[in-house]
Amino acid sequence: MAKAKKVKSSYVCQSCGHSAPKWLGRCPQCDEWNSLVEEVSRPAGRGIAARPTTAGAAANKPVSIAEALEADDLERLCCGIDELDRVLGSGLVPGSLVLLGGDPGVGKSTLLCQMLQGIAEAHGSILYASGEESVAQTGLRAKRVGATNPGLTLYAETNLDIILEQALEMRPAVLAIDSIQTVHCDALDSIPGSVGQVREATGRLMAFSKTSGIPTILVGHVTKEGSIAGPKTLEHMVDTVLHFEGEGTSPYRILRAIKNRFGSTQEIGVFEMRGSGLCEVPNPSELFLAERPEDAPGSLVVATLEGTRPILVEVQALVAPPAANFGRRTCAGVDSNRVALLLAVLAKRAGLDLVPEDVFVNVAGGVRVFEPAVDLGIACALASSAYDNAVDGKTLVFGEVGLAGEVRAVNMADIRLSEAAKLGFERCVLPEQNRQRLESDHGLTLVGVSTVKEALRALS
Numbered sequence: 001m002a003k004a005k006k007v008k009s010s011y012v013c014q015s016c017g018h019s020a021p022k023w024l025g026r027c028p029q030c031d032e033w034n035s036l037v038e039e040v041s042r043p044a045g046r047g048i049a050a051r052p053t054t055a056g057a058a059a060n061k062p063v064s065i066a067e068a069l070e071a072d073d074l075e076r077l078c079c080g081i082d083e084l085d086r087v088l089g090s091g092l093v094p095g096s097l098v099l100l101g102g103d104p105g106v107g108k109s110t111l112l113c114q115m116l117q118g119i120a121e122a123h124g125s126i127l128y129a130s131g132e133e134s135v136a137q138t139g140l141r142a143k144r145v146g147a148t149n150p151g152l153t154l155y156a157e158t159n160l161d162i163i164l165e166q167a168l169e170m171r172p173a174v175l176a177i178d179s180i181q182t183v184h185c186d187a188l189d190s191i192p193g194s195v196g197q198v199r200e201a202t203g204r205l206m207a208f209s210k211t212s213g214i215p216t217i218l219v220g221h222v223t224k225e226g227s228i229a230g231p232k233t234l235e236h237m238v239d240t241v242l243h244f245e246g247e248g249t250s251p252y253r254i255l256r257a258i259k260n261r262f263g264s265t266q267e268i269g270v271f272e273m274r275g276s277g278l279c280e281v282p283n284p285s286e287l288f289l290a291e292r293p294e295d296a297p298g299s300l301v302v303a304t305l306e307g308t309r310p311i312l313v314e315v316q317a318l319v320a321p322p323a324a325n326f327g328r329r330t331c332a333g334v335d336s337n338r339v340a341l342l343l344a345v346l347a348k349r350a351g352l353d354l355v356p357e358d359v360f361v362n363v364a365g366g367v368r369v370f371e372p373a374v375d376l377g378i379a380c381a382l383a384s385s386a387y388d389n390a391v392d393g394k395t396l397v398f399g400e401v402g403l404a405g406e407v408r409a410v411n412m413a414d415i416r417l418s419e420a421a422k423l424g425f426e427r428c429v430l431p432e433q434n435r436q437r438l439e440s441d442h443g444l445t446l447v448g449v450s451t452v453k454e455a456l457r458a459l460s
Helices: 065-070 082-088 108-123 135-144 160-170 195-212 232-237 284-288 336-349 372-387 413-422 432-437 452-459
Strands: 009-013 036-040 097-102 126-130 152-156 174-178 216-221 240-245 252-260 268-274 277-280 299-306 309-320 329-332 358-363 395-397 427-431 445-449
Touching (some): 036 195, 082 240, 108 126, 108 216, 108 277, 126 135, 126 160, 135 152, 160 174, 174 195, 284 309, 299 372, 309 372, 329 336, 336 358, 336 372, 336 452, 358 372, 372 395, 372 452, 395 413, 427 432
Parallel strands (some): 126 152, 329 358
Antiparallel strands (some): 009 036, 268 277, 299 309, 309 358
16 A cells, blocks of 8 residues: 655745745745745645646647747737737737736726727637626626626636636636636645745646637736735746736826736836726826926926837926925935935035925826936926926926936937927927937927036026
């Protein structure tokens, strides 16, 4: 009689995935307290190595690189939502695994419903497996957003084995799982949502997508630190990671691609949340500038670039007497470290010492900007507030600021100016190197500057 294999267990951190042979109060990898949970290891012969080959999948054979280069591009599945297709890189790639993450209540399930509706209209049946809501609850949301295509099949189930059986039987155009933290595999004894369960479920879904050619969309929760629960191992396993973000008090939502094996990670999609669901915002510049105050010191429009898409946003700065013995820095939508650097440059290179003052910087509309091209706009907005001197509302500013106080050129200046001309801007302060290389002034009065001092004089 064969001797039964001894069941072993380990303790896995639910924050970073670190494994320890015994329980510890504090994870030695990420220093989280009470994050280690016991997980029973699988007996030999179970798991990924023992999984059966997906029914109907083509045999996997080595292919010459010459044949791969000659092969035509895979036909992508369009979602019917231009903003979403732009972020994905023109649509879903067959056999891809996409992870959609975001804060609770931001609209992940709403976006997923509208996305599946568009795919069902163009490509046929969809299997939408929900582990958090009943079929009736999911149906109410689908009705509210107009996702009523008969090809959209709802399935309330948390057992991954049963979900995959249904998917193999239906052969849908797309499989959606909402959310990956709620499904579980019988091969593991740990609770749903644990690192082991999430890793195992994602691995099996990845194998299913690659062998069957069916794109799979996973919805993932976001922790209080802002990362997708799982932890980071979940992001490494998928092909595309989409992050849906937005301020709680603002109706506007922004979709970013943090990782994309089949397209750029620089594009963004802009949406507005309404009672009937998410609506696309084809011209975000016009939206973000709609409520801009006139003749307000500290308010200035900058041109930023998300991928190949120019977006004009309003930067607001407020310089006030300090409430304590030292200046306070509060930033929303921009990097606080970058603002601190610009304050030091203004003090050292432009003779404007704002270090002792309270400084507040905000990007209107809840959008976040990370591009260095907004440096000059932030510096000029700070000076405008400090001198209580309003900048003309038809003036645009962009350029990168260096530590020596120089204004450096940025890429795609023509695209930025073209967008500004469409919105009625008449004047632009930009780096001198960009002005010399422009193909056209786009009907704007261009003021080239080489230093921060010159930019402040041009706007005074």
